Amino acid sequence: MRVLSGIQPTGNLHLGNYLGAIRNWVKMQDEMDADSACYFFLADLHSITVSEERETRIRNVREMAAALIACGIDADRSVLFNQARVPAHAELAWLLNGTARIGWLNRMTQFKDKAGKNREGASIGLFVYPVLQAADILLYQATHVPVGEDQKQHLELTRDIATKFNTDFGVELFTLPDPYIPKESARIMSLRDGTAKMSKSDPSEMSRISLTDDDDAIAQKIRKAKTDPEPLPELASALEGRPEALNLVGIYATLTEQTPDAVCAQFAGQGFGAFKPALAEVLVETLRPIRQRFVALKDDDTALDAILTKGAQKARAVAQPTLDAAYDALGLMR
Numbered sequence: 001m002r003v004l005s006g007i008q009p010t011g012n013l014h015l016g017n018y019l020g021a022i023r024n025w026v027k028m029q030d031e032m033d034a035d036s037a038c039y040f041f042l043a044d045l046h047s048i049t050v051s052e053e054r055e056t057r058i059r060n061v062r063e064m065a066a067a068l069i070a071c072g073i074d075a076d077r078s079v080l081f082n083q084a085r086v087p088a089h090a091e092l093a094w095l096l097n098g099t100a101r102i103g104w105l106n107r108m109t110q111f112k113d114k115a116g117k118n119r120e121g122a123s124i125g126l127f128v129y130p131v132l133q134a135a136d137i138l139l140y141q142a143t144h145v146p147v148g149e150d151q152k153q154h155l156e157l158t159r160d161i162a163t164k165f166n167t168d169f170g171v172e173l174f175t176l177p178d179p180y181i182p183k184e185s186a187r188i189m190s191l192r193d194g195t196a197k198m199s200k201s202d203p204s205e206m207s208r209i210s211l212t213d214d215d216d217a218i219a220q221k222i223r224k225a226k227t228d229p230e231p232l233p234e235l236a237s238a239l240e241g242r243p244e245a246l247n248l249v250g251i252y253a254t255l256t257e258q259t260p261d262a263v264c265a266q267f268a269g270q271g272f273g274a275f276k277p278a279l280a281e282v283l284v285e286t287l288r289p290i291r292q293r294f295v296a297l298k299d300d301d302t303a304l305d306a307i308l309t310k311g312a313q314k315a316r317a318v319a320q321p322t323l324d325a326a327y328d329a330l331g332l333m334r
Helices: 017-033 054-071 088-097 102-106 111-115 126-136 151-170 215-223 242-254 259-268 272-297 300-329
Strands: 004-005 037-042 079-082 144-146 179-182
Touching: 004 017, 004 126, 017 037, 017 054, 017 144, 017 242, 037 054, 037 242, 037 300, 054 079, 054 272, 054 300, 079 151, 079 300, 088 300, 102 151, 111 126, 111 151, 126 151, 126 259, 215 272, 242 259, 242 272, 259 272
Parallel strands: 004 037, 004 144, 037 079, 144 179
Antiparallel strands: none
8 A cells, every 4th residue: 555645835734734634644654564655745846836935935845844743744654755856746747748638627626716717817837736736646656645525536637647648558557546535534614614614724813723823822712713602412413503513522522532422422511611621621732742843843944854855765766667667658768
């Protein structure tokens, strides 16, 4: 089993990132046997589809690496690197542009969402973003890719590109990756709106808990989180129509590794005046060691660059045979 996943280096992680994906990455890493491998990369090549200052991009990559390590990604057991240190990503993406079809890319809903009404003014990079994603995956012969609902379409495109390339050139080069669906995958919503995902793009800092928030900030954000006046029921099914309450119960359940029903049974009949302090305490105790590790590492550029360089060396060694075979299949002499 070979697992690959990437993350945009866009600043500090928040609780939704951690509980929704990264905690599962750590579990996958810890469960891997000797014949398996996890590849985690910082998608800095993808980041150029948005405007960002040079120094900001460099800092974001280093800080995201520090955050992943603080959350439990072990650079000795997994391969952690940033795309730009592995030129094969960009090279294979260009080769796959000859296989991908405009019609396929026109159907990508994420491009339509991000481009909005300014489709003609969007960058080419944003349009062909899914081809680079396909290259990211296919380079490492990944067998499984952790995906959320918003990325399933991109994984299907990756499989289409791999199938067409293999068929067109009479090779069995690219592995067709399968989605990896974690047994427990938390969907963390905004603290201000239980119907919207927790997001860094939300203008309100009170909508999310950042992994860099101190204990007092975490407690304050939970205290001011939107709720309703009703007490907690005995069963989670009774929370239907109460999105903010369901979100807070889900966060508590995920952090304590209980079911929402078990959490409801524990706090049944109690209001949020009792539940919120309990949730804040669990959050503080969970995030404090992560924050402490992050703060200790985030400004150590030498150590972070050494980790990313080491990971990139491993990644290049694995990616090169696939890239060479793709050039050969196309009849491109080097």
